[in-house]
Amino acid sequence: MATTRTHQTAGSQAWFGLLLAVAALAATLLLWSDARADTPAPGEIDEGQLVRLSEINEGALLIRTIEPGRYIPAPMVATDIAFDISGPVVRATITQRFENPSDAWVEATYVFPMPEDSGVDRLRMQVGDRFIEGEIQERQQARRTYETARRNGQRASLVEQERPNMFTTSVANIGPGETIIVQLEYQSVARYSDGRYELRQPLGLTPRYIPQGSDYLLASTGLANSPAVPDVARITPPILHPSVEPRDQLRLPVTITAELDAGFTLGEVASLYHATLVERLPDETARVSLAAGPIPANRDFVLTWRPADPHAASAALFIEEWDGETYLLAQVLPPAEMSDAIARRDRETIFVIDNSGSMGGASMRQARAALITALQRLEPTDHFNVIRFDNTMDQLFPEAVPASHGNIARALAFARRLEAQGGTEMLPALNAALRDADIDSDERVRQIVFLTDGAIGNEAQLFSAINDRLGRSRLFPVGIGSAPNAYFMSRAARLGRGTFTHIGQVSEVEARMEALFTALERPVMTDLDALFPEDALSEIWPAPLPDLYHGEPVTLTARLGRRDGVMVIEGALAGSMWRETLSLANAREGQGIAALFGRNRIRALEESRFQGASQAEIDAAVLETALDFDLVSRLTSLVAVDVTPARPDGTPLAARDVPVMTPEGWDFDSIREREAAPVQHARADARLFARLAAPVAGGEAERANGLALPATATPREILMGLGALMMILALIWLVTRRGERLW
């Protein structure tokens, strides 16, 4: 009995031990399942110090943080822009020097503005003394190429178009203390109007009205387009919205040079907002550089030039042989005397003024001043109406009325009472303006002058309305403020067959409105056509050619079957014909004309959406064009990969792992020392780095790179298995002890 009892005691002790162990394990598992259910908590970095892409108001180098979609702006990109100008053709080379001041391997993303629809067609990456040529790829493919290289520890760079006027450069695997140089090139045409060429390089980005839930809408600031008084702008800097006031300490140094070969004897050469040195060379060319060294990347650079003899620049023809084809760029100016001789026509002008909250402050003053200037210029024989809108709208008169003294006085009083408030519901106001009581009448020219900052998100809707209901009306958007949505304005002007005027400061209102009214009052050249010898023309863009306002040249690109013979340009101006014959044999050899042609074709394709083309057709055609002409577009990117791996392979895990690229343990002292380094740094905000380096709770999770992923394992199987095991053990025990009394 004693032995049995001893045996039983030992057995039950063993069972008891097992039971305890199992219970403990089960309890642990239950706790574990609760504890692991959460996503790893993101770090305690002060949100105010991090930025979203939509908050960037100048070119900025961003380093990714563990907060998804949030970045640390880092002060270490120096930009050099070199323009090579030949006639109206501009070739720009943008060199971005990325320096990594940290002691970790870093991936950097640089967001910067570009002229709208610029044809970016070349990317080169310099590592040490080697250049790696970029390659155009379908956008998704380029992403994959880049990400594979990043994983493999290779240096790689990727240039993507995020918006028509906003690009990003991503550079992977910049070693500690290393500098990587990324060079991209784009092609564009200088804008010509009123006897002056203008080249605009946007350097600032400003967010526009951001609809709920969307985080990523940007437009270039496109700062003021000033009249011929350049220092006015320098004395009175453009007013930025308080919400977009730049972080001074993070401005990025930019140097700019331009080689200007205008093709005629140069007259005035000027930069609107920056002090420049103009060195005139004996061969009629000029070299332009910044007078006071590097400039901050927060304000557009605008260079203008005009011929010494105002009639010298009447026509420019450039031809490029590219990939076995002949491409032509033609810019032809109709003679000014032609339109001067024609009498003014009566007009019906509808003014639409935006008094929404985003127009508050300086913008509203500019808009009011512009409207008042315009009203005072009306003749008694003209008709007019005024519509104002925020999230509501008012029409001053039920329909357009004669511009009598009394009516004008009423309109002026109405204009002076306008205050900025409320949201921006543009569509009803646009529709009201497009409502034309007398659609077939050609007694009066019908013009809609639309004063707004374009702070809207529903462009597509507005573009469709313009396209569908334009009729005989013409739309003249006037961009107000330091940061109007230039992309919306210029596209609205093209679809509305008018012109886009830009007013950046109150001091510019009079001069800019004067230029607009010249365009409004002079007759428009219509029915433009370009004629080529038989079989010579294979494609021409834009098609059809847009109407010309006073002082504007015809600018067209074409693909030709052969390059001999003559080109005839003709148009109708108030009943009389204009005809100009140009010999193609006189065309100069140009560079990048094919890229301009491709860019124009892409723009026309994108705009065909508002004429009802299907998205799939547009996508296919845009992709094909962009690949053919090596252009960065909505659907294509440039990617460069250094085949030599740079970052050494680490542990076996790291081989499959995404490399650590967030700046860990930033050393403030070394950053300060580097301020004197050859790359000129803006002053770093030390508080920002202090936040980063401060050890925060969470340990491993804080070193995250990219989006932190949640735990996605449940203890279901292990719980079920364990439960089953416990039940089986208990049953076996009960069965083996069957002979004994239970209670």
Next chain:
Amino acid sequence: MVIGRPTHRLALGLLAAGCLVFAQGAWLGLKADIAQVLLAQSWTRAIDGESASTPWPWADFRPVARLSVPSLGEHAIILSDGGSEALAFGPTLLGASARPGEPGVSVIAAHRDTHFAFLEAVRPGDLIVVEQAGQAPLRYRVTGMDVVDAARSGIEPALGPTRLALVTCWPFGSLVPGPERYVVWAEPAARL
């Protein structure tokens, strides 16, 4: 026989505890399945235009999309990111990621042993369809798979073209949680 009683009591206790633990595990699976049925109803309401339709009154998330993989006959209702709770009931569109169809990466995570167990069978080239209320269905094509560390996924949701990333724990069939995640990448298939 005096000591027989407590040991038997222990044995019965073990049996009961085993039942409980088993039920706990089974409940996780059952909850996942029941939730999807309720969600499907809520989703139908959402499609019909009822706004902010939560599947049950106290839920802190709502269905935002329906994901299906026709080649495997699998489908699931995708939830908005309402914190830790949502993952137990269905795949979740992570709050920081892009909405399907918009530029950037849409990251959808789910448990490897319930809703996303089928990811193991997904192969490059498979079609994934994402439906959202009031929009045409989006078609994605699987381009590849990755295994990444949860804390350093390298997924940058705000940048780049439209992509879809389906995320679950790795390796499949493991009983314990680990730091690794399995990512299935897909891209819009419209231009094929």
